[in-house]
Amino acid sequence: MRKIIIPLVLIFLIVVMAIGMLKTRQSGPTHLMELKAEFSKEKQSSVDHSKFEILQKKFKSPQEVTEACISCHTERHTEIMKSNHWNWERAEYVEGRGIVYLGKKNALNNFCIGADDNEEACAKCHIGYGMDEKDFSYSNERYVDCLVCHDNTESYAKAPNKGGAPVATLDLNEIAMSVGNTKRSNCGVCHFYGGGGDNVKHGDLGSSMFEPTRDIDVHMDIKGMNMECTECHTTENHNISGKMYSLSSMNLDRTTCEQCHTERPHESDILNNHTLKVACQTCHIPEYAKAGNATKMTWDWSTAGKLKNGEPYHEEDENGNHTYLSIKGSFTYATNVKPDYIWFNGTADHYLLGDVVEDTTKPLVINNLHGSYADVNSKIVPVKIHRSKQPFDPINKMLIKPKLFSPHKGDGAYWIDFDWVKAAEVGMKNVNMPFSGKVSFIETEMYWPVNHMVATKEKTVQCIECHTSDNGRLANLDGFYMPARDKNAMIEYGGKVVVIMSILGVLIHGGVRIFSSKKQKGRA
DSSP, rough: HHHHHHHHHHHHHHHHHHEEEEEEEHHHHHHHHHHHHTSSOOOOOOGGGGOOOGTSSOOOSSHHHHHHHHHSSHHHHHHHHHHHHHSOEEEETTTTTTTEETTTTTOOOSOOOTTTTOOOGGGSSSBBSTTTTTOOOOOOOGGGHHHHHHSSSSSOOOTTSTOOOBBBTTHHHHHTTTTTTHHHHHHHHHHSSSSSSSSTTTTSSSGGGSSTTTTTOOOTTTTTTOGGGGGGOEEEETEEEEEETOOOOEEEEEEEEEEEEOSSSSSOOOHHHTTTTTTHHHHHHHOBBBBTOEEEEEEEETTTOEETTTEEEEEEEETSSSETTTTTTEEESSSSSEEEEEEOOOOOOETTTOOOOOSSSOOEEEEOOOTTTOTTTTTTEEEEEEEEEEEETTTTEOOOOOOOOSSSSSSSHHHHHHHHHHHHHHHHHTTTOOSOOOOOOEEEEEEEEEEOOOHHHGGOHHHHSSSOOOTTTTTTTOOSOOOTTTOOOOHHHHHHHHHHHHHHHHHHHHHHHHHHHHHHHHHH
């Protein structure tokens, strides 16, 4: 009887302790609960700009608004003019190149290729005015656009092809008297429409993110925490944290999930151990381009230039997405896309104007994101891979940065003259690069890390989606062993030995117990 009571007492004590621990964990405040409380607070502006007399006078130009702003917010313009949002470049260390000034001025992409010499159109997403003016200067504070980031009326808009100028019919006084902290709508007017359309570039940043539901993004859910961009992309002296790896190369000043959620955010240790090599986004963003907000997956410039009755035309799919534009070529789109996955350590290399392409037999990677399993700083991250076919000089073996936009026919701009050789000649001359007179096309790839459209915990990637030998999410990642995905002869053999030895151990132990029991009964 005594032998039975002691184990029962021990089991009872263990159960009581477990219930106590569980009760404490559930009732006590967690870090996640604290975060929800913090970001659920409604923010109130402490300043009413409508009461400032200087903002009540009639503004004849946006530059006058800037002058009024910096008359009170002294030196803020100097902070802005040090930022890459203003300068379209910043000093970066690139392995094998050293310190280079990297940005839209010299880095190419496989969407609209390059901003340099196409500023009239591209400046629609610049935080300044007058990039189409001959006397424009990055050192002239009058060209800083305060309203594009601080308008709270949600009516401010840049005019197309006007070098960054706002729409002419806007009431600048009303907007200037209604400025405040930056909102999601301010960031979104540029970042949600990068690459020439809604969500086409990033895949996880589109118009559906202006007022997303919980199913689209758990952080920005308008009925939930309703977080603004700047609550993750923290800002100090107008320097906004975060990296867009189409233009960045260093593992510095990044925005990470861990800055709020810590490096061990789960109750389960096995999940926390995954964070050593698996980025949070890998499990928590199972798909992007949600809510039918399609993203562009391929772009073929080589098909551009077709005309109907001498005029450019366009074709659309059933959802209104352009599948063909005479000025740009052919496109394909996708929604609810499973990401691709790569090893990434936060550093990158980039194709820059004038770089020679030695191997033309495989796609040229425009932004090579570095990383490997052996690299202690690398983690598995989800990416969108955008594939393109773009203009290439087969003699000089370099990408062509063509002249695309001009308001005047005959300037050589492809979007109006439809002549690749002329557009390449003018474009390369304007950026002081050689051109052979020949235009071909080369396949390229760009990698865009996926960081938004975070799913609810119920819809995160399940273990079996990766730990499977049947074409799982991580099937194309190599250099490491993954249980259930990979087979290793030594591990398989060792596992069988352990199983067999365990069974033998149980049988031997049971046999000994039976033999001992019978022996004791015989003595009795």
